[in-house]
Amino acid sequence: MSLRLPEPLLLLGPLEQAAKAVGRLAQATTGSPVLAAWLHRSRVEAVAEIADSQGRRVDPNRLRTLLAQVPTRALRDWGATMLALDLMRQMLSDPGPSAFAPTGMDGALARMEEAHARAGSAALIACGLGFFAHLEAGGDRSGACLAVSRFLTAQGMTPLPLPCLNGVAAIRRAEPGGNWLVAFLDGIARQAEEGEDSLVALLHRWRGWRRRVGDRRSDARIRRAVDAVAAEGVIGPARLAARLRCATSAATDLLEELQRLEIAVEITRRRTHRVFVAEDSAAMLGEVAPRSATGIAGGPVPRTAPTAPAELDRWVEPAEGVEDALANLERILKRQDPLLARYGRSAGASGEG
Numbered sequence: 001m002s003l004r005l006p007e008p009l010l011l012l013g014p015l016e017q018a019a020k021a022v023g024r025l026a027q028a029t030t031g032s033p034v035l036a037a038w039l040h041r042s043r044v045e046a047v048a049e050i051a052d053s054q055g056r057r058v059d060p061n062r063l064r065t066l067l068a069q070v071p072t073r074a075l076r077d078w079g080a081t082m083l084a085l086d087l088m089r090q091m092l093s094d095p096g097p098s099a100f101a102p103t104g105m106d107g108a109l110a111r112m113e114e115a116h117a118r119a120g121s122a123a124l125i126a127c128g129l130g131f132f133a134h135l136e137a138g139g140d141r142s143g144a145c146l147a148v149s150r151f152l153t154a155q156g157m158t159p160l161p162l163p164c165l166n167g168v169a170a171i172r173r174a175e176p177g178g179n180w181l182v183a184f185l186d187g188i189a190r191q192a193e194e195g196e197d198s199l200v201a202l203l204h205r206w207r208g209w210r211r212r213v214g215d216r217r218s219d220a221r222i223r224r225a226v227d228a229v230a231a232e233g234v235i236g237p238a239r240l241a242a243r244l245r246c247a248t249s250a251a252t253d254l255l256e257e258l259q260r261l262e263i264a265v266e267i268t269r270r271r272t273h274r275v276f277v278a279e280d281s282a283a284m285l286g287e288v289a290p291r292s293a294t295g296i297a298g299g300p301v302p303r304t305a306p307t308a309p310a311e312l313d314r315w316v317e318p319a320e321g322v323e324d325a326l327a328n329l330e331r332i333l334k335r336q337d338p339l340l341a342r343y344g345r346s347a348g349a350s351g352e353g
Contacts, residue, residue: 010182011125011181011182011185014181014182014185014186014189015122015124015125015185017185017186017189018124018185018186018188018189018192019122019124019157020189021188021189021190021192021193021196022124022152022157022158022165022188022189022192023157024192024193024196025158025162025164025165025192025193025195025196025199026157026158026159026162028196028199028200029158029159029160029162029199030159032199032203033203033206034199034202034203034206034230035199036231037202037206037227037230037231038198038199038202039162039163040231040232040233041198041202041233042162042163042164042195042198043088043091043092043163044060044063044064044067044088044233045060045163045164046091046163046164046166046168047063047084047085047087047088047091047163048060048063048084049166049168050087050141050142050145050146050166050168051080051083051084051087051142052168053141053142053145053168053171053172054083054140054141054142056079056080056083056084057080058080058081058083058084061234061281062081063081063084063085064232064233064234064281065234065275066081066085067088067232067234068232068233068234068235068236068239069236069238069239087142087146090105090142090146091146091161091163104134104139104140104142104143104144104146104147105142105143105146105147105150106143107134107137107139107143108130108131108134108139108143108144108146108147109130109147109150109151109154110130111129111130111131111133111134111137111139112126112127112129112130112131112134112147112151113126113130113151113154114130114133115127115129115130115133116130116155123151123152123155123157124152124157124184124185124188125181125185126151127148127151127152127184127188128170128180128181128184128185129181130147130151131144131147131148131167131170131184132180132184134147141171144167145166145167145168146166148165148166148167148188149161149162149163149165149166152165162195164191164192164194164195164198165188165191165192165195166191167184167187167188168187168191169186169187169188169190169191170183170184170186170187170188171187172187173186173187202230205230205279205280206226206227206230209226209229209230209261209263209279210223210226212261212262212263213226213261213263221244221246221250221254222254222257222258224243224244225240225244225251225254225255225258226258226263228240228243228244229258229263229264229276229278230278232278233277233278233281234275234276234277234278234281235255235264235275235276235277236273236274236275236276237249237251237252237255237274238251240254240255252274255274255276258276259276262279263278263279264276264277264278264279265277265278265279
């Protein structure tokens with residue numbers, strides 16, 4: 001892969017396609033009621049992709065389960081999971097010096113900004129130039145990937161960092177002797193299009209789930225439970241109880257009701273430590289448990305309610321802020337200290353080894 005600059009006319013097509021795709025994605029995120037849920041899901045997919053680009057395979061579904069604080073078996077390649085968790089922490093952290101400052105993202109951002117100031121070119125081209133310069137200087141791939149969404153936000157192309165815009169597709173498309181900028185622009189366009197598709201699909205799915213709940217009070221716990229399931233993807237009664245500030249028994253009843261409505265699916269076959277996943281994730285998470293007796297006795301569940309809620313597009317469950325998400329992630333990492341000690345690692349390790 002080379003950095004030879006092609007004729008400007010050869011870049012116009014890929015640049016226009018990438019700019020339009022990023023613009024459509026940015027517009028789709030504006031005011032979307034499922035933005036918080038989509039961002040969480042997108043972050044999980046993004047860190048799994050970035051870790052994979054460094055040769056560390058991470059199962060995004062296992063990562064979702066860990067982030068949801070659901071008890072899971074220890075993984076064989078715990079180093080890959082810790083790398084993904086550290087990438088997530090970097091993604092959520094503010095750039096700049098801090099206790100958990102990323103080692104590569106600041107450097108990659110600086111090179112992108114230098115390319116933009118020096119060449120005066122379009123932000124996407126400057127992003128690709130800085131990305132390549134960072135790798136050529138021996139920088140790590142994860143730092144460059146994490147910097148892409150931050151740089152595009154700083155340039156006003158997106159309202160906030162969008163995890164799906166990370167350059168991994170460009171690395172996969174790059175070919176020896178090919179042109180890096182073309183591969184980068186094509187990869188960004190593809191990621192933006194896939195991100196928009198997943199956001200729209202989640203919005204339609206969430207609206208469908210809300211219709212199954214029916215016309216209930218806007219502050220009804222079951223509506224908040226739908227929002228929590230949409231955001232988490234994987235959830236247990238204890239986690240739902242913490243989000244809704246209710247008893248665990250009440251959260252269990254809510255999850256069983258969502259299973260009867262075919263919004264959530266239980267993937268465990270036990271009385272304790274039960275795990276539920278969003279209906280759209282059930283196929284990816286393996287064999288599911290049989291429906292509860294309550295659900296079977298209730299007969300077929302109507303796919304749509306006769307009357308749609310008047311506040312269909314209002315997100316009831318408060319969106320988890322970045323600071324809350326980061327604090328929760330650090331609590332998860334802290335609980336892994338005993339396991340890390342067995343591997344001769346410290347809590348502050350980046351997990352890239």
